[in-house]
Amino acid sequence: MAAALPRLPFADGAFALTLSGYLLFAYPELFGPEHQLAALAELVRVTAADGEVRVQPLHDGRGRRCGHLDRLRHALGERRIASEVRRVPRGDGRTRRVLVLRSAERRPRRPLPPSAM
């Protein structure tokens, strides 16, 4: 199905686990901070209250980390979206940073597999 963030044609809570890879932070020239915030909130909207959103990488194509990640997380918190930066094994002895989001309205009922991204 064709769609483009920050608007997705899915119902609220449609997915238990929502993954976004190599998009929101990878192309800062396409996704500025406001666009990223709207897109992240939309990903949370389509995710079940007891599910989670995982977004990676948190750097652009030249390896530069997102400099406004803390501000984004603060803005998400104001929208009742909880966030954490989780370190996930890459399989080569190193780790990758993944932004994990969930609705702050409800706590997760069951753990989701950490290997999904």
Ligand SMILES: C[S@@+](CC[C@H](N)C(=O)[O-])C[C@H]1O[C@@H](n2cnc3c(N)ncnc32)[C@H](O)[C@@H]1O
């Ligand atoms: C570098 S690819 C990453 C593909 C895949 N997620 C992965 O990890 O291999 C970026 C993808 O984002 C898609 N894309 C571009 N703008 C988008 C938008 N506004 N909303 C959703 N996807 C978009 C592109 O069509 C492309 O498939």
